[in-house]
Structures are given as C-alpha cells and as structure tokens.
Amino acid sequence: GCNESQHKIYPLMFYLKYNNLITAKRAVNQLRLEASIRRIKVSQAAAELRNFCLQNASKDPLLVGVPSSDNPFRPPKSCSLF
Template sequence: MSTKTGSELLMHRMVKQLRMEASVERVMVSQAAVDLKNFCLQNAHKDLLLMGVPSGDNPFRPPKSCLLL
C-alpha cells in the first residue's frame, strides 16, 4: 500500500493542468485580430460608449430643477 506525499500530489495536479493546457486549441494572432475586428464592427451599434446613452435611460443625468409657482 503506497500513500502519496504532498509533493507527489502536487506534481500529479501540475501534470494534469499541463495536459489540459496542451489540449486547448490555438488560434493564430492574425486570425484572432480579424475575428475581434469583425465582432467590434458588427456590435458597434449596441456599444453605449460609441452611441451614447439615451437621456431617458441615463440614471446619471443631471437632475432637472423644480420650479414652484
């Protein structure tokens, strides 16, 4: 009967992690850049930083002053 020491368990975890990382599908940077650019262009109309926030939906708009007559 063999019991694993702490260093053996650590090495087994490390090997498992490295195997998982090695199995991840890689993408070339040039292809990832093209995909990212296309995604940004397709979703630009939804981006509030580009299009602005409608005044009615903006919780940070300056408060309107109230005038009592």
C-alpha cells in the first residue's frame, strides 16, 4: 500500500523540478542577452565619457549655475501691498 505522505511528496518534487527548470531558462536568457551586448575597452569608454562631458559642460546647470529667474527652488520674494 501507499501511505498518505507519499502523495504529498510527489507534487512537491514536481514543483521543485519545474521551478528549477524555469530558473535555469531565465538564467540562460539573461546570459544570452549579456553575451549579445557589444563590448568596448574601458579606456575607450572613459575617453568617450570624457569627451561627452567636455562637449556638454557649458549646458550643465551644476557647472554653470541656473539663472535665478529659471530656478524653481529660489527663496520666495516677500510681497507688500503698500
């Protein structure tokens, strides 16, 4: 005969194997995605980043500041009616 604990174990084993299969498929898909990414040398990436920063420095509000008329965080002006 079969005892009741055997009926509970088999679905659990199936679930664990199925879950491992899904996890493995996700890992394979992620690895395929990462393998397809075009890679460049760090020195090339650093040079490109440096050039981008130099080309856009004049537009960077952290470097050149923001005119007070365009600054939404400026302190409010006091207003008087008289």
